[in-house]
């Protein structure tokens with residue numbers, strides 16, 4: 223493919239790539255650009271924007287106006303960002319802890335079993351996230367199946383009332399993002415030559431050491447890719463915190479939604495989105511500097 | 523006199539080892555071998571005969587279905603690979619791609635909990651042993667095939683194992699490098715005094731390198747012996763066929779006594795061979811080796827035939843001779859002497875001189 227493009231005249235080359243470039247411009251750069259512009263405009267009272275340059279939205283992110291109109295530092299929004307990062311971070315760690323052994327188990331199965339199990343892992347993709355989250359409401363609500371089960375077995379003696387807590391939120395987040403961790407780890411483990419593990423045993427390594435020194439380092443690109451695939455969308459999660467967290471403990475996604483919805487402050491919503499985008503971009507750049515060019519796309 | 527009983531204990535002993543895989547494949551069928559300490563022992567056989575399976579059982583990657591395996595007289599089947607003082611050079615080398623050459627070699631030493639300074643010393647020593655000084659910091663995948671081979675050897679030898687297992691280590695190398703490494707391996711084995719169990723499907727490699735060879739076929743060990751022994755006294759038709767060049771002729775035993783055996787070919791011609799345990803009337807496969815036979819002119823004494831083809835090899839020439847009466851076809855190899863070409867050519871009538879010792883017969887069943 224690359225060879226083909228190298229030998230093709232410039233005009234033809236341009237013609238060939240233009241649909242792809244057009245699609246990217248139309249569906250990615252244009253909306254993002256629009257949001258960027260919005261974030262530097264003034265809010266209109268009932269939603270929408272007034273076309274006047276303003277830094278108000280970015281100022282509002284960190285400061286609030288005191289009674290005498292001087293700016294004082296306001297950490298409320300930063301706190302929501304911090305909460306989101308902590309929740310997303312814990313979700314990512316839990317996904318690694320559950321996802322890595324799962325992927326390791328999957329690759330050790332016979333091809334037939336593996337295909338069936340991989341199908342099971344991807345089944346959640348076949349149904350709507352909203353429906354699945356409502357199912358969790360039924361499970362987690364007071365006197366729900368989880369409470370009932372725990373009491374029946376005798377682990378707890380009173381309803382836990384998990385629904386609308388951070389725990390419920392975490393359970394929902396881990397549940398919905400776990401496949402995004404399992405799949406990239408699975409694909410990097412699938413490429414791993416298990417004779418290397420045998421070689422490690424042969425040289426005196428036990429199972430734990432072989433895992434630590436051989437399997438995990440070689441699966442690292444998959445683990446890192448999985449972490450990005452979980453962490454980044456988890457930061458902007460909306461449905462799960464809204465439904466399982468009860469919308470009380472806000473995450474970034476809910477905050478942004480509020481600005482475009484109830485608060486009718488579009489420029490601030492746009493600015494919040496851009497703050498998130500900037501943080502994520504910086505993290506991704508740091509990651510690819512660490513693991514080398516192409517680490518993100520090639521899953522090496 | 524001073525030799526204790528200990529010196530007679532085999533380094534590795536397999537007793538009636540059976541290995542079958544789920545699905546019914548029997549990879550090893552009652553294999554028994556003794557491998558002596560400090561020996562260069564070769565498992566030789568065609569692809570799929572069970573060589574790798576036997577190595578994997580010795581290394582501990584697989585469990586035998588039945589039978590026992592001993593190391594220095596102690597049973598080891600129950601030990602996991604990391605508890606056996608045995609190391610392996612894998613066919614694919616299996617170098618750790620995320621580590622440098624030095625880290626690869628140090629891995630086994632680290633597992634033994636050896637001090638850092640000592641590890642550094644041993645790594646340097648191993649690099650010198652395989653002639654790779656200065657490559658310590660290279661990543662394993664930045665090395666050529668031959669170099670990777672040496673790293674794999676150094677890594678496996680660093681732990682000073684009692685037994686080193688080598689699974690077709692040279693099969694991925696080109697001819698020149700292979701010859702060089704054959705020599706190197708032999709040198710390493712002599713220098714370290716470690717028992718080598720070497721696997722190959724290349725009979726020439728087995729003959730030139732080994733102290734003793736076990737010839738395997740279809741999960742069984744057919745014959746164990748020194749290279750000369752295997753070559754000159756094959757006990758099975760398969761062994762005669764697999765090692766060296768051999769031609770077979772269908773024959774009947776005409777007469778057999780203590781002085782020798784007389785065979786009759788399908789054409790009615792007679793061949794005399796050394797004594798073998800046959801009854802008159804038995805049908806056998808006669809085997810001959812091309813280099814043991816000589817050509818004479820048509821008037822000479824011996825089996826008569828016509829030259830079918832002449833193949834020049836540089837050092838020698840091979841004549842393919844079709845025997846009269848449709849008794850079969852055999853090859854005769856004559857050494858070339860400079861400036862003195864053979865007076866025979868394609869289509870010429872010749873006779874084949876067959877010394878009695880060059881004839882060997884096998885009961886005529888396949889395998």
Ligand SMILES: Nc1ncnc2c1ncn2[C@@H]1O[C@H](COP(=O)(O)OP(=O)(O)O)[C@@H](O)[C@H]1O
Nearest residue numbers: 543547548549568569570571572573574575576
């Ligand atoms: N893991 C396995 N499962 C099933 N059959 C196997 C397995 N390993 C080897 N075999 C079978 O055992 C026989 C011997 O294999 P192997 O030991 O690899 O032969 P070699 O090394 O001499 O080429 C072959 O018929 C092979 O198909």
Ligand SMILES: [Mg+2]
Nearest residue numbers: 573574575689
């Ligand atoms: Mg093999």
